[in-house]
Amino acid sequence: MSELTLRCDFNGTTTTVVVEGSVEAHCCQALHDGLEMARMLRPRGPIVVDLGGVDRLAAVALLIFHRAADDARRAGRALTVRQLRPEIVHDPCSVRLLRSLWSDPPAAPVPTTREPGRGTGHGRRRGRSRRDGAVRPG
Numbered sequence: 001m002s003e004l005t006l007r008c009d010f011n012g013t014t015t016t017v018v019v020e021g022s023v024e025a026h027c028c029q030a031l032h033d034g035l036e037m038a039r040m041l042r043p044r045g046p047i048v049v050d051l052g053g054v055d056r057l058a059a060v061a062l063l064i065f066h067r068a069a070d071d072a073r074r075a076g077r078a079l080t081v082r083q084l085r086p087e088i089v090h091d092p093c094s095v096r097l098l099r100s101l102w103s104d105p106p107a108a109p110v111p112t113t114r115e116p117g118r119g120t121g122h123g124r125r126r127g128r129s130r131r132d133g134a135v136r137p138g
Helices: 025-041 059-074 092-101
Strands: 005-011 014-023 047-057 079-082
Touching: 005 025, 014 025, 025 047, 025 059, 047 059, 059 079
Parallel strands: 014 047, 047 079
Antiparallel strands: 005 014
16 A cells, blocks of 8 residues: 555646655545545636556545535536546446446436325416416406
8 A cells, every 4th residue: 555645737728737656544534635626726618636656546436536626616617537447446336336426317207296285286267377388367
Protein backbone atom coordinates (compact mmCIF):
# COMPACT_ATOMS: atom_id res chain seq x y z
CA MET A 1 0.00 0.00 0.00
CA SER A 2 1.18 3.47 -0.81
CA GLU A 3 0.09 6.80 0.60
CA LEU A 4 -2.74 8.70 -1.09
CA THR A 5 -1.72 11.80 -3.02
CA LEU A 6 -3.88 14.24 -4.98
CA ARG A 7 -2.73 16.80 -7.52
CA CYS A 8 -4.67 19.29 -9.64
CA ASP A 9 -3.49 20.02 -13.18
CA PHE A 10 -5.02 22.73 -15.35
CA ASN A 11 -4.95 22.38 -19.11
CA GLY A 12 -7.06 24.85 -21.06
CA THR A 13 -10.50 24.75 -19.47
CA THR A 14 -10.09 21.20 -18.10
CA THR A 15 -9.26 20.53 -14.47
CA THR A 16 -7.57 17.17 -13.93
CA VAL A 17 -7.38 15.67 -10.46
CA VAL A 18 -4.59 13.08 -10.48
CA VAL A 19 -5.04 10.49 -7.73
CA GLU A 20 -2.15 8.20 -6.79
CA GLY A 21 -1.60 5.54 -4.13
CA SER A 22 -4.19 3.64 -2.13
CA VAL A 23 -7.63 5.10 -1.54
CA GLU A 24 -8.58 3.35 1.68
CA ALA A 25 -11.83 4.10 3.52
CA HIS A 26 -10.09 6.26 6.11
CA CYS A 27 -8.63 8.42 3.27
CA CYS A 28 -11.93 9.08 1.53
CA GLN A 29 -12.57 12.36 3.33
CA ALA A 30 -9.30 13.67 1.82
CA LEU A 31 -10.48 12.46 -1.61
CA HIS A 32 -13.81 14.25 -1.15
CA ASP A 33 -12.08 17.44 0.00
CA GLY A 34 -9.67 17.29 -2.96
CA LEU A 35 -12.52 17.02 -5.46
CA GLU A 36 -14.29 19.95 -3.77
CA MET A 37 -11.11 22.01 -3.89
CA ALA A 38 -10.71 21.30 -7.61
CA ARG A 39 -14.30 22.46 -8.18
CA MET A 40 -13.69 25.68 -6.25
CA LEU A 41 -10.30 26.48 -7.80
CA ARG A 42 -11.82 26.58 -11.26
CA PRO A 43 -15.61 26.97 -11.19
CA ARG A 44 -16.10 26.25 -14.91
CA GLY A 45 -15.10 23.60 -17.39
CA PRO A 46 -14.90 19.83 -17.20
CA ILE A 47 -13.25 17.92 -14.37
CA VAL A 48 -11.33 14.70 -15.04
CA VAL A 49 -10.36 12.39 -12.19
CA ASP A 50 -7.38 10.26 -13.28
CA LEU A 51 -6.99 7.03 -11.30
CA GLY A 52 -4.06 5.68 -13.34
CA GLY A 53 -1.77 5.72 -10.31
CA VAL A 54 -4.22 4.10 -7.88
CA ASP A 55 -3.42 0.57 -6.70
CA ARG A 56 -6.38 0.07 -4.29
CA LEU A 57 -9.78 1.72 -4.10
CA ALA A 58 -12.29 1.52 -1.24
CA ALA A 59 -15.99 1.07 -1.99
CA VAL A 60 -16.90 4.40 -0.42
CA ALA A 61 -14.71 6.15 -3.02
CA LEU A 62 -17.15 4.98 -5.71
CA LEU A 63 -19.93 6.82 -3.93
CA ILE A 64 -17.78 9.92 -3.60
CA PHE A 65 -17.16 9.89 -7.38
CA HIS A 66 -20.86 9.37 -8.04
CA ARG A 67 -21.90 12.28 -5.81
CA ALA A 68 -19.16 14.53 -7.20
CA ALA A 69 -20.41 13.77 -10.73
CA ASP A 70 -23.98 14.65 -9.67
CA ASP A 71 -22.79 17.91 -8.06
CA ALA A 72 -20.82 18.82 -11.18
CA ARG A 73 -23.80 18.05 -13.43
CA ARG A 74 -26.05 20.30 -11.32
CA ALA A 75 -23.44 23.07 -11.71
CA GLY A 76 -23.45 22.63 -15.49
CA ARG A 77 -20.12 20.82 -15.57
CA ALA A 78 -18.98 17.35 -16.55
CA LEU A 79 -16.97 15.11 -14.24
CA THR A 80 -15.46 11.96 -15.66
CA VAL A 81 -13.39 9.30 -13.95
CA ARG A 82 -10.57 7.93 -16.07
CA GLN A 83 -8.88 4.53 -15.61
CA LEU A 84 -11.36 3.17 -13.09
CA ARG A 85 -10.51 -0.53 -13.27
CA PRO A 86 -12.43 -3.27 -11.40
CA GLU A 87 -9.19 -4.95 -10.32
CA ILE A 88 -8.21 -1.99 -8.12
CA VAL A 89 -11.44 -2.21 -6.12
CA HIS A 90 -10.40 -4.40 -3.19
CA ASP A 91 -13.89 -5.31 -2.00
CA PRO A 92 -15.56 -7.89 -4.31
CA CYS A 93 -19.02 -6.47 -3.54
CA SER A 94 -17.77 -3.09 -4.69
CA VAL A 95 -17.34 -4.35 -8.24
CA ARG A 96 -21.09 -5.00 -8.42
CA LEU A 97 -21.68 -1.57 -6.87
CA LEU A 98 -19.34 -0.05 -9.44
CA ARG A 99 -21.34 -1.51 -12.31
CA SER A 100 -24.67 -0.37 -10.85
CA LEU A 101 -23.47 3.18 -10.15
CA TRP A 102 -22.30 3.90 -13.67
CA SER A 103 -25.31 2.44 -15.49
CA ASP A 104 -28.35 4.61 -16.02
CA PRO A 105 -31.29 3.06 -14.18
CA PRO A 106 -34.77 3.71 -15.53
CA ALA A 107 -36.51 6.68 -14.02
CA ALA A 108 -38.67 5.76 -11.05
CA PRO A 109 -42.32 6.78 -11.24
CA VAL A 110 -43.17 9.86 -9.23
CA PRO A 111 -45.33 8.88 -6.25
CA THR A 112 -48.66 10.62 -6.01
CA THR A 113 -50.31 11.68 -2.82
CA ARG A 114 -53.92 12.36 -2.07
CA GLU A 115 -55.76 13.85 0.81
CA PRO A 116 -57.65 11.41 3.04
CA GLY A 117 -61.32 11.18 2.17
CA ARG A 118 -60.92 13.00 -1.14
CA GLY A 119 -61.01 9.97 -3.44
CA THR A 120 -58.46 9.20 -6.10
CA GLY A 121 -58.84 12.43 -8.01
CA HIS A 122 -59.94 10.63 -11.17
CA GLY A 123 -63.57 11.70 -11.05
CA ARG A 124 -64.93 14.15 -13.60
CA ARG A 125 -65.46 17.71 -12.54
CA ARG A 126 -67.31 20.50 -14.22
CA GLY A 127 -65.34 22.46 -16.79
CA ARG A 128 -62.68 19.78 -17.23
CA SER A 129 -61.94 18.14 -20.55
CA ARG A 130 -63.17 14.66 -21.33
CA ARG A 131 -61.20 11.83 -22.85
CA ASP A 132 -62.54 12.55 -26.33
CA GLY A 133 -61.10 16.06 -26.18
CA ALA A 134 -64.41 17.86 -25.85
CA VAL A 135 -64.79 20.33 -23.01
CA ARG A 136 -67.90 20.19 -20.91
CA PRO A 137 -69.50 23.55 -20.20
CA GLY A 138 -68.63 24.86 -16.73
